Amino acid sequence: MRSLLILAWACLFLDARGSAQVTPRNLLEKEMDLAGLQKVLVSPAAWKPFPQSAAEWAKILPDSIRAILIRNGEASLQGARVGSGELFPDIPATVTLDFLRNGNRTRYENQVFSKRNRLWSLVLAESVEGRGRFLDAILDGIWSISEETFWGASAHLFLQKGGRGLPDAEKPVVDLFAAETAANLAWADYFIGPELDSISPLVRRRIFYEVNRRIFVPMETAKYDWLGAGDKDVKLNNWAPWIMSNYLTAVLLLEKDDKKRAEEVYRAMRVTDQYLNGLGDDGACEEGPTYWTAGPGCVLDVLDLLRSVSSVRIDIAHAGIVRNMAAYIYRVHIGSNYFVNIGDAHPEIELEPLMIRRFGVETGDTVMRGFGKWLDSKGNYGRSLSFQQFHRTRELFDFNDLRDMAVEHTGFGDIDDVWLPDVQLMVSRLDHGLLVAAHAGNNGKSHNHNDVGDFIVYADGQPVIIDVGSGTYTARTFSKDRYQLWFNTSAFHNLPTINGFQEQEGLAYGASQVSYRMERHGARLKMDIAKAYPAAAGVVTWRRSIIADRSGQIVITDSCRADSVFRSLTQSFMAVGAVDITVPGVIVFTTGGGKKVELHYDARVWRAQKEDLPLTTPEEEGLKESWRHRNITRIRLDLKSPVRAAVFQYTIVAK
Numbered sequence: 001m002r003s004l005l006i007l008a009w010a011c012l013f014l015d016a017r018g019s020a021q022v023t024p025r026n027l028l029e030k031e032m033d034l035a036g037l038q039k040v041l042v043s044p045a046a047w048k049p050f051p052q053s054a055a056e057w058a059k060i061l062p063d064s065i066r067a068i069l070i071r072n073g074e075a076s077l078q079g080a081r082v083g084s085g086e087l088f089p090d091i092p093a094t095v096t097l098d099f100l101r102n103g104n105r106t107r108y109e110n111q112v113f114s115k116r117n118r119l120w121s122l123v124l125a126e127s128v129e130g131r132g133r134f135l136d137a138i139l140d141g142i143w144s145i146s147e148e149t150f151w152g153a154s155a156h157l158f159l160q161k162g163g164r165g166l167p168d169a170e171k172p173v174v175d176l177f178a179a180e181t182a183a184n185l186a187w188a189d190y191f192i193g194p195e196l197d198s199i200s201p202l203v204r205r206r207i208f209y210e211v212n213r214r215i216f217v218p219m220e221t222a223k224y225d226w227l228g229a230g231d232k233d234v235k236l237n238n239w240a241p242w243i244m245s246n247y248l249t250a251v252l253l254l255e256k257d258d259k260k261r262a263e264e265v266y267r268a269m270r271v272t273d274q275y276l277n278g279l280g281d282d283g284a285c286e287e288g289p290t291y292w293t294a295g296p297g298c299v300l301d302v303l304d305l306l307r308s309v310s311s312v313r314i315d316i317a318h319a320g321i322v323r324n325m326a327a328y329i330y331r332v333h334i335g336s337n338y339f340v341n342i343g344d345a346h347p348e349i350e351l352e353p354l355m356i357r358r359f360g361v362e363t364g365d366t367v368m369r370g371f372g373k374w375l376d377s378k379g380n381y382g383r384s385l386s387f388q389q390f391h392r393t394r395e396l397f398d399f400n401d402l403r404d405m406a407v408e409h410t411g412f413g414d415i416d417d418v419w420l421p422d423v424q425l426m427v428s429r430l431d432h433g434l435l436v437a438a439h440a441g442n443n444g445k446s447h448n449h450n451d452v453g454d455f456i457v458y459a460d461g462q463p464v465i466i467d468v469g470s471g472t473y474t475a476r477t478f479s480k481d482r483y484q485l486w487f488n489t490s491a492f493h494n495l496p497t498i499n500g501f502q503e504q505e506g507l508a509y510g511a512s513q514v515s516y517r518m519e520r521h522g523a524r525l526k527m528d529i530a531k532a533y534p535a536a537a538g539v540v541t542w543r544r545s546i547i548a549d550r551s552g553q554i555v556i557t558d559s560c561r562a563d564s565v566f567r568s569l570t571q572s573f574m575a576v577g578a579v580d581i582t583v584p585g586v587i588v589f590t591t592g593g594g595k596k597v598e599l600h601y602d603a604r605v606w607r608a609q610k611e612d613l614p615l616t617t618p619e620e621e622g623l624k625e626s627w628r629h630r631n632i633t634r635i636r637l638d639l640k641s642p643v644r645a646a647v648f649q650y651t652i653v654a655k
Helices: 006-018 028-029 036-040 052-059 063-082 098-102 106-129 135-147 156-158 176-199 200-222 239-254 258-278 296-311 320-331 353-363 366-377 380-384 394-398 402-406 621-626
Strands: 333-335 418-420 425-429 435-440 455-459 462-465 496-498 506-510 512-519 522-529 537-550 553-566 568-577 578-580 586-590 596-600 606-612 630-638 641-655
Touching: 036 258, 063 106, 098 106, 098 156, 106 135, 106 176, 106 200, 135 156, 135 176, 135 200, 156 512, 176 200, 176 239, 176 394, 200 239, 200 258, 200 522, 239 258, 239 394, 258 296, 258 320, 296 320, 296 353, 296 394, 320 333, 320 353, 320 418, 333 435, 353 366, 353 402, 366 402, 394 402, 418 512, 418 596, 425 522, 425 537, 435 537, 435 641, 462 568, 496 537, 496 553
Parallel strands: none
Antiparallel strands: 418 425, 425 435, 435 455, 455 462, 496 568, 512 522, 522 537, 537 553, 553 641, 568 630, 578 586, 586 596, 596 641, 606 630
């Protein structure tokens, strides 16, 4: 996953604060106050949400899953023998300094995450097998991680506000991965605590000492930006529920003081409420589907924990906002693993079928239950056990749901038309396998790209006209240079460049006069995107209409007027795969499955050219992976003659 640099986070959180449409729902706080919470919380000694012995695991896990977990543990041990010989190496200071020196965060994160992945694999293997052969390696992992100066990402050292490059050991802070680490150690304590005690009682004492000083104590007075800097009326992004899911895990498992434990649980409830308060009534994730698993998905993790530890006394899953938040992920599904991506979201994601189904069961959404079953039929869950490195509490709840998934028979079919008014996103499926998605909105979103008015087209579930998405995160990604990265700019979305000017970043730059209408023959989204551009662009109006005709035709119409004249206009279309522009007036796209889609334009007005993007920078490495190493092509339509006002139309049909 992604994390951020100081300049970036300052910018992103300020944008989020400015754009907040916070609705004080406070669902969890209304469900249970602190006094009530103290009465209903199951004690750490009595709370046994998951098996703690091989025999208990055998009752809920199929042999095939237990075998995978044991093989994962064995692979960790074998990796040490055939590799460096060390399962849990120290993280050199020079590796930590990479982010400061050259903007690279990957080398540090690969080493840090690998240690935690190995520990998790070893703990689960030992717990489900119970023979003691993984214990020494687990001990080494716990000790090594406890000895680390900093549990978070090197890109997050800005949270300390006391230096750059290296962490201050005296000032631990809570970021995504410090919280993940705390939960990892807490589950190790839960699953093999007695075995650790048989080695030395100091091991579990060390776990609590480190989690307490690095996580519990800082959170008592925390005013991090990801918490809104202490302002309860601030709109929060995915960091809030993601961290709360792990913070709550560690609190419930490790905190022995009943009063503190209740106060810490209540803190997690309030932060989760604040995140939910920042969502629109449509429940849409403005950060896109990639971040759905880290935002709304982590709300589910929090709710699962609260439901479990309160004996189902705390349960808000049927609230409308929670149901809509869950439904977002299937509403933006395109086909296979493709989803409607915006901002930094990637075009393909692999979801956890059991989590999806469980969310459907808990919210009473049969469509979502069916979506989980459909995903399970694609084999995603078995693969996920081999690479899961975050949201480990979620994986455990998934285990509890395996048998129910096996007897789930709910079917799933994609929705033909979706309109999410709070993020102003439209998705429509047409005849001949076409799908179009388009959005209005503004350029002040978390994980923003300058993309107001953008649209994408897929055919038979395969990409035709695309949103490129985000590349590999580096120091530049969330710095003052963010919009020097081409894939974050409007010139490399399916948008016009006007008199040499692109869309501008910031909340003030957005669509106006937005309207959506469902008609008998299809859907129509209309907006004026002129205000997404700076005044210097000289555009008075740019009314874009996207019509999805059910018969299988997509029509994009731009009606525009300048304050003097459009000296230059370039309309971009981004594509992956084969593109043919040899016939004037027609752009022919060929999908990976061989299907042809044509875009018709007025050759009297436009001159077409195309360029393949070379993808050579560190940031562009991630784009190669996102698009399976296929060519990413930019098609440019350049205006032949200056005009002051015009109507341009593009018609898209499948052949």
